[in-house]
Amino acid sequence: MASTISRSGGLYINASSSGSRFKRFSSLLRALVVRDVTSRYRRSSLGMWWAFIQPLVLMLLFTMLRGFVDIPSDGVPYLLFSYVGLVPWTFFTNAVSACGPSIIQNAEIIKKISMPKEVFPLAAVVATLFDLAMSAIVLAILMIYYKVSIGVSILWIPFLALLMVGTAFAIGILLAGLGTFRKDFIFATPFLTQAWLFITPVIYPLSSVPEEWRSIYMLNPMVGVIEGFRAVLIKGQSPELQPLIFSALMMIVILSISWPLFRKLSDYFADVL
């Protein structure tokens, strides 16, 4: 009887694709990123300026908020303090929310030809990096204005960026994989990221988190990333190692769950799209 046969028996082999798999992946990734970046702002009047506006508005909002509520900022001008946190944070939320629907948006392509499906959330993350670069320019201007001195600690930036991109990708593919089958995950993304903002030291410093909560608090992989950027960019220090190690470990844990899950689910994307 047909119904007793397990699903895992199928085998598909295409002899040619293995050799040039990486080359193919990178050229596809490049094309998708170019498509996303060039087409995103093409019919808007403000164009690329949107990349500046988002963290800028958030920064002004939180600076206003600080007028009413006392938020410590480790002795750094609050404008700079919050903006340094908001730049990686805005990247993270934008990347995660771009990942969620990335499979559905590329349904036409997925239904057409076989390819590693990771390329779509990854392209969404990489395309968001361009916005990050834009807002980093504003950050640089702010840093010059406040006469922040930059030391060798700036060499930490590639590592911090990798951690940031990795975390966004790890969460992003989870949402992309699940969101393809159940849209609920995509609808929930804005709430998720909003709630996440409050458990991340973006608008307040890590030092204001009570000591006894800190080890749980640092399970959030974005803690290490944002504290790291802050230490490196405005304090001119090496980042604290403990939050950083926690972050790296958590990123690996999340990725080691979400990626295999995504792989498993990706076999059935074409069936449900």
Place this chain on the structure above:
Amino acid sequence: MSNDVTIRIDGLWKRYGLPFPRFLRKGLNLIKGRGFACEDDDRWALKDINLEVRRGETLGIVGRNGAGKSTLLKVLAGVTAPTKGRVEIIGRIFPMIELNAGLNTELTGRENVRLLGAIMGLSSSEVERILPDVEDFTELGDWFDQPVRMYSSGMLSRLGFGVAVNIKSDVVLIDETFAVGDLKFQNKSFAKVKEMRESGATILLVSHSLETLQFVAKSGILLENGSLLFNGSALKAINAYETLVFHSEQKRLEHRVRSRITSEDVNIFGARLFDEKGDTITEVSAGRPFGIEVDLQINRDLDHPMFSLGILNAAGILCKWNVSKEDGLVGPGPQNHYILRAWYPENRLSTGAYEAHFAARDAASFETLERIAGIVSFSVTGPERSRGIVRGKVDWRLIPFDEVKVNSTGLDLCPESRVEESTTG
């Protein structure tokens, strides 16, 4: 080298959907109050397909809607994983399925070609290499650097097709989209497919246009309900497909509600189709004579009973209508039980599904005593591929114009074009 296999499919089964463990689904059903019965376990899109396609072969895939043609192509393209079985493809595969899938309307034609090329697995240097050819092939001119959202649908298809035919691949899967645009572009597309075939590419083609298949494909398979029903030459596959369609149309005709006018004077008990030996048949070979037999009873003495039989095709067009009186059956019909036989010695019906309408009248009063639409239905099958209502050969001859006596027909349909031809050629 021409005999090696490029596609090998062993016992392929395919079912769509997530592989939820069955008990989980059953449990869900239980919660939803639908009972423990697991609904419809047999929704296989493909059932036990075994197939080998050799290098350079052009294989046409025919089948009715939902037979599994597109699913087969999708599995071959690697878009959807086989549920069971083994699919092996040697060489670069190129699915010409939904050619314009992945186009971004905000980007220009050129940018979209780069994108499509990358989707199809080309490296950026390869894309740059084919770009001039694509630009040339699509004949878009200045439009090539305009955003695609401004394109007409024909231009869009040309763009997708231009990319498709300029990518060298070992296995090409073509689904429907074949031959888009105007006639000139269609011919160009055909030529390109021929070129691909000659360069040794294996081509799998799904099309509802049997004419296209007949011209392009050498071999063919027939799918029905996910099973491989036939595997052989393209012509035979097309014939098997048509027979299948005729049979299903015939079934549909059989199940149709028949209009019937009846009176007490004549009763009809049954009707059948028969061949030369008198055996009952449901299918007539094209060109073979056949007969229709009606079992009836006349309940009052008729001086001039008159019977008529009309044969209609599946589209409801009356293809043949005969009246017994005109064909020479005259004479009285006293009250009795009869078998009425109508023999069609010249069967000129082309292949297809048919049904017969029968009527019995009294020629004296022209009163209709009994009329049954769809008294019997049948299909005409055969290897011929001529279309139309009437079958039969035509003698074709191509004669040089000079050898034909002038004014032999007295007609000159388009004198201008002839002048043009003689000056240009």
